[in-house]
Amino acid sequence: MLRSRTFQVVVPALLVLILLPLGVNGYILGLLTLAYYYAVFAMSWDLLFGFAGEVNFGPSFLIGIGAYTAALLNHYWSWPIPPCLVAGAFAAVVAGAVLAIPALRLTGPYFGLITLVAVLLLQNVLVLFAGITGGEIGLDLPDVLSIDASTNYYYALAFMTVSGAILYGLAQSPVGLILQASGQDAIEAAALGFNVAKHKLAAFCMSAFFSGLAGAMLIFYLGTASVGTVVDIGVGVNVIIAAVLGGRRTILGAAVGSIFLIGAGEILRPLGQLSTFVVSAIALVVILFFPGGFMGRLLQSGGRE
Amino acid sequence: MTALLDVKGLTKRFGGLVAVKDIGFKIEAGEILGLIGPNGSGKSTVMKCIMGIEKPNAGSVKLDGIDVAGWPTHRIARAGVGIVFQHARPLQRQTILEHIKLALLPDNLLMLATDHGVTRRAEEIAARVGLSQVMHRLPRTLPFADLRRLELAKAIARNPKVVLVDEPFAGLTSGEVADFSALIGSFRAEGHAVLLVDHNVKSVAALVDRVLAMYLGEYVAEGSAEEVMRNETVRRVYLGGKIETAARPEREGKDRTPLLDVRGLGVLYGKATALDDVSIHVGEGEFVSVVGLNGAGKTTLFNAISALVPYSGTINWRGETLAGRTPGSIARGGIVQCPESRELFGDMSVRENLDLGGQHFPVAEAAKQLDWLFGLFPILKARQGQAARTLSGGEQQMLAIARALMMRPKLLILDEPTLGLAPVILEQLSKALEVLRQTTDITVLLGEQNVTFALPHADRVYVIEHSRIIWEGDPARFAEEAGAGYL
Numbered sequence: 145m146l147r148s149r150t151f152q153v154v155v156p157a158l159l160v161l162i163l164l165p166l167g168v169n170g171y172i173l174g175l176l177t178l179a180y181y182y183a184v185f186a187m188s189w190d191l192l193f194g195f196a197g198e199v200n201f202g203p204s205f206l207i208g209i210g211a212y213t214a215a216l217l218n219h220y221w222s223w224p225i226p227p228c229l230v231a232g233a234f235a236a237v238v239a240g241a242v243l244a245i246p247a248l249r250l251t252g253p254y255f256g257l258i259t260l261v262a263v264l265l266l267q268n269v270l271v272l273f274a275g276i277t278g279g280e281i282g283l284d285l286p287d288v289l290s291i292d293a294s295t296n297y298y299y300a301l302a303f304m305t306v307s308g309a310i311l312y313g314l315a316q317s318p319v320g321l322i323l324q325a326s327g328q329d330a331i332e333a334a335a336l337g338f339n340v341a342k343h344k345l346a347a348f349c350m351s352a353f354f355s356g357l358a359g360a361m362l363i364f365y366l367g368t369a370s371v372g373t374v375v376d377i378g379v380g381v382n383v384i385i386a387a388v389l390g391g392r393r394t395i396l397g398a399a400v401g402s403i404f405l406i407g408a409g410e411i412l413r414p415l416g417q418l419s420t421f422v423v424s425a426i427a428l429v430v431i432l433f434f435p436g437g438f439m440g441r442l443l444q445s446g447g448r449e
Numbered sequence: 450m451t452a453l454l455d456v457k458g459l460t461k462r463f464g465g466l467v468a469v470k471d472i473g474f475k476i477e478a479g480e481i482l483g484l485i486g487p488n489g490s491g492k493s494t495v496m497k498c499i500m501g502i503e504k505p506n507a508g509s510v511k512l513d514g515i516d517v518a519g520w521p522t523h524r525i526a527r528a529g530v531g532i533v534f535q536h537a538r539p540l541q542r543q544t545i546l547e548h549i550k551l552a553l554l555p556d557n558l559l560m561l562a563t564d565h566g567v568t569r570r571a572e573e574i575a576a577r578v579g580l581s582q583v584m585h586r587l588p589r590t591l592p593f594a595d596l597r598r599l600e601l602a603k604a605i606a607r608n609p610k611v612v613l614v615d616e617p618f619a620g621l622t623s624g625e626v627a628d629f630s631a632l633i634g635s636f637r638a639e640g641h642a643v644l645l646v647d648h649n650v651k652s653v654a655a656l657v658d659r660v661l662a663m664y665l666g667e668y669v670a671e672g673s674a675e676e677v678m679r680n681e682t683v684r685r686v687y688l689g690g691k692i693e694t695a696a697r698p699e700r701e702g703k704d705r706t707p708l709l710d711v712r713g714l715g716v717l718y719g720k721a722t723a724l725d726d727v728s729i730h731v732g733e734g735e736f737v738s739v740v741g742l743n744g745a746g747k748t749t750l751f752n753a754i755s756a757l758v759p760y761s762g763t764i765n766w767r768g769e770t771l772a773g774r775t776p777g778s779i780a781r782g783g784i785v786q787c788p789e790s791r792e793l794f795g796d797m798s799v800r801e802n803l804d805l806g807g808q809h810f811p812v813a814e815a816a817k818q819l820d821w822l823f824g825l826f827p828i829l830k831a832r833q834g835q836a837a838r839t840l841s842g843g844e845q846q847m848l849a850i851a852r853a854l855m856m857r858p859k860l861l862i863l864d865e866p867t868l869g870l871a872p873v874i875l876e877q878l879s880k881a882l883e884v885l886r887q888t889t890d891i892t893v894l895l896g897e898q899n900v901t902f903a904l905p906h907a908d909r910v911y912v913i914e915h916s917r918i919i920w921e922g923d924p925a926r927f928a929e930e931a932g933a934g935y936l
Binding site: 324325339 | 527531532547550551562607
């Protein structure tokens with residue numbers, strides 16, 4: 145019942161998004177393109193937080209590794225885009241696993257702290273080796289996905305739809321159920337015969353894969369890779385706010401939250417510096433009073449029927 | 450023929466504390482063993498060692514001939530051990546049926562879809578434990594007993610060779626107890642080996658084939674339920690060898706408003722009833738003991754008085770209601786609780802812990818109080834500079850009591866001060882309480898499961914069982930009237 149209900153909402157919404165380039169100008173399309181990449185960041189993050197119960201304070205570590213791996217390969221060795229994307233996603237998974245294997249042994253807030261430190265380290269390394277990485281200014285890329293706004297928009301939409309479908313399907317599958325049980329009560333999950341560490345690590349790798357891939361896609365859309373767009377703590381904070389705003393443990397909510405966050409930031413742009421403040425205030429109110437987020441409320445009322 | 454579960458020489462230490470010492474037993478297929486012991490006796494640790502939640506320091510746990518001691522929990526579970534936890538923490542967004550399906554899944558990362566066989570099997574199990582009617586509902590819409598049924602269903606789904614059940618009947622009504630007994634009995638009929646862990650023999654006597662009793666981590670007795678109940682050591686552990694009582698004559702002021710008056714108190718933990726229509730009163734200067742096993746509701750009663758849990762009913766302090774007051778204001782008003790968990794500041798010194806208790810008083814007064822306390826507990830004077838964490842269990846308990854006394858309470862609430870303490874320490878503690886009682890006009894409300902400790906000082910005794918007060922009277926009559934029901 146719930147699944148078909150979700151389906152009924154998602155399919156018309158996607159149709160609207162597909163038809164959007166017919167009636168909207170390039171500027172808005174560009175904004176939405178950015179929002180769709182953020183949506184993948186946020187959905188990957190929700191798989192880890194909402195399901196495996198682990199708070200990753202450094203989503204931009206995984207995003208940044210994916211983005212910079214792709215950027216360096218493209219800039220210095222002129223690899224074409226597709227192998228750069230694959231290498232970026234793969235590098236994010238490897239870096240994620242290297243980070244997660246020791247970190248998942250720790251309990252409580254320590255996992256989160258390690259992920260936070262990882263971002264700071266990555267940021268420092270990128271700035272220190274500015275000669276190679278372009279540092280704060282960034283690394284410009286010879287190749288871009290496309291120069292046409294509509295084409296870029298469709299790339300991003302297709303990427304978000306496919307990633308979302310995979311992540312959502314995974315979350316709804318038996319593996320997602322095991323993951324949720326592991327996140328909520330690791331001892332009980334282990335007593336039911338599930339190797340909690342294995343499942344959490346798999347979730348982390350899955351999250352890293354999509355974060356890294358989306359990071360790599362994003363820089364080929366922007367045409368440049370810079371610390372401010374893919375590594376900065378602020379990027380990670382936005383991803384987290386988007387996911388929580390949209391609704392923890394829903395996957396789809398994370399996408400809704402991202403589009404809202406980027407959309408609201410734009411609508412409020414006339415307020416100047418105040419716009420960030422207003423968006424943060426909205427996020428705070430939603431988190432305080434509706435901890436389930438946008439989608440959380442929607443799905444909850446569905447469950448009650 | 451080898452036993453399905455064969456535990457030998459099991460030992461578990463936590464730092465310097467030996468929680469389990471050289472415990473061994475066997476359970477054959479189709480047999481139910483009851484593992485009993487008072488709070489802190491190490492029975493839960495034995496269960497955790499079997500399940501791999503704790504790693505034993507020594508000993509073997511043979512499952513159908515294979516030693517699984519020290520294996521990680523999920524491998525032991527795969528090898529055929531299942532556990533029914535006392536506290537269920539179900540997933541919120543999944544239905545009952547999905548929870549049962551979860552227990553049926555293999556430990557495989559590539560399980561992306563389940564076949565119909567799994568659903569059908571889950572439905573059969575739901576029917577068996579009596580959850581058919583509610584299997585499509587979410588856990589939070591179900592009563593407590595159904596959540597316990599769900600835990601049983603998960604154990605059944607795993608079809609383990611050995612089933613461990615932690616306090617099978619806690620929080621259940623007598624009707625539900627009968628249902629659960631039948632379900633656990635069906636494990637035996639199907640040839641599983643079952644280990645029931647509980648506080649006393651009485652609650653599991655009808656179900657078990659054999660009982661093993663533990664106390665302070667050590668083996669005490671083993672045999673049929675009747676044999677264990679007749680065992681001298683067991684009787685001494687639960688009832689005390691010879692109960693000494695020393696009720697003082699009724700204090701004056703008996704007819705005045707009692708200092709503390711609790712009426713019709715009810716507390717719910719989620720869906721479980723923790724206290725049901727409990728009424729007690731404590732007169733000025735009186736020493737009242739509330740006696741009951743772990744889980745009976747003692748701590749809940751004290752927490753309600755200190756406003757740490759929401760309750761229904763009324764609690765009056767010196768004739769005025771405590772409703773709406775914060776825990777801090779109640780403590781400043783003179784009701785000081787010394788909790789079971791002691792809540793010491795482990796990294797602070799003994800002296801600093803005590804000084805914190807005396808914060809509200811002028812320096813001179815606090816110093817006087819401190820002197821008096823060092824007289825009451827001389828050992829604390831010697832240990833002044835030591836970090837509280839490094840004290841022995843008994844010394845920590847004394848410090849906790851001393852810190853509570855630093856606040857000069859009108860009413861001192863002591864929650865299980867004897868928990869996990871060796872008999873020799875009990876004696877010291879007992880002496881200190883007696884001095885306190887004879888030399889000051891302090892009012893004490895003591896919660897205990899150790900009757901030997903609780904009775905000698907008490908002027909009046911309440912017995913609490915399954916969330917209700919079942920007996921009230923003077924300690925001299927306890928042994929003959931309430932003692933038998935306490936084993």
